[in-house]
Amino acid sequence: MQRSEAPATAAPLPPNEADRLAALHRYGILDTPADPRFDRIVALAARLLDMPIALVSLIDAERQWFKAARGLDVPETPREISFCTHAVADGAMLEVSDALQDKRFVNNPLVTGDPGIRFYAGAPLLDEAGHALGTLCVIDRKPRHLNEEQRALLSDLAGMARDAMQLHRALIEAERAKAEAEYANRAKTNFLAFMSHELRTPLNAVIGFGELMEAEPFGSLGSPRYKHYAGMIVEGGRHLLEVINAILDLTRIETGKFTLQRETMAVGEEVAVVAGLVRVQADAGKVALKLDAGAVGVLPTISADRSAIRQILLNLIGNAVKFTPPGGQVSITGDIWGGKLRLIIADTGAGIAPEDLRRLGEPFFQAGPVMARRAEGSGLGLAITRQLVTLHGGNLEIQSELGKGTTVMVSLPLG
Structure with a gap:
């Protein structure tokens, strides 16, 4: 197509043109690659309305740019000769039955030259604020007329195109928010x-x-x-x-700078060693530390980082003892469950409130009233423990109820 002088009756600018352009650019959709969602919409419009050309057209400050095109090979045309500009200016569906009989378009180069438009129908793409950002339009090279059912169909398809634009914007905003958070x-x-x-x-x-x-x-x-x-x-x-x-x-x-130094190890032996280390703390606090040696001792070997496993056990058993009052009990046992080795540490402490349990494991978060927290806690131990368990391909589950104690289950892959 060759650029020519604007028609004598070019479409006026919408009264909210500055806001309309700002809204269009917020979608971040101009000059983006082809998108199957929009391609399917124009294909559907062309087939259902029996039209050789269908377009998702967006009106920028100086051009009409096609997000999707069926039956047309150019990516854009000048705004001043665009039929869609008239639909955008009115904010309503535009139908031109025969462009050669319409004084607004009779001298339009898109009518007198390629692609030889005779019929045009465009439904505006309205955003939430009512700005017409462009149109879903269908074009024929012969005079036509849409009946009411066809006009309703074109309007529905325009709504699908608008929804696809909103999804595009939401995905861009999500990616931007993710990048900023990272x-x-x-x-x-x-x-x-x-x-x-x-x-x-x-x-x-x-x-x-x-x-x-x-x-x-x-x-x-x-x-x-x-x-x-x-x-x-x-x-x-x-x-x-x-x-x-x-x-x-x-x-x-x-930051991914922690590398596991895996070796074949007997978890039961590590549990016994750590329990022995924590027993001094338990005795000082008058807490009964009970190790189910029969269950733990027969657990199979696994491939794991020995120092990381000890850090996990020290934190979990130490916490259970630390937050169990004198006269209470901490029990340690293990089994095979769901194809994984499982360690279970249960205490008879004060338990954890549901609202705190949801956040337990976040860095620097400590459960319970401020005055009841132990001065030596930092809220980092459990966060590190959860990360170390995850690095091993396992998972950590905490069950607790106020006044009834807490049970921590660590599951680790076998092999």
């Missing part, structure tokens, strides 16, 4: 890793000097209370170092 998460992870590395060196110095002061002969610091203060400095420093190390572990896992 960027923010990477920035957060990198910041935590950097700060954790920077904090460890001076913190180790604080702990070291605190330990030297704590080891001084009684009274050499001038007052007995300073020796007590030194002990508090060391205790607080060690806790903070544990938190920093946990942050580093979590960032390594989240």
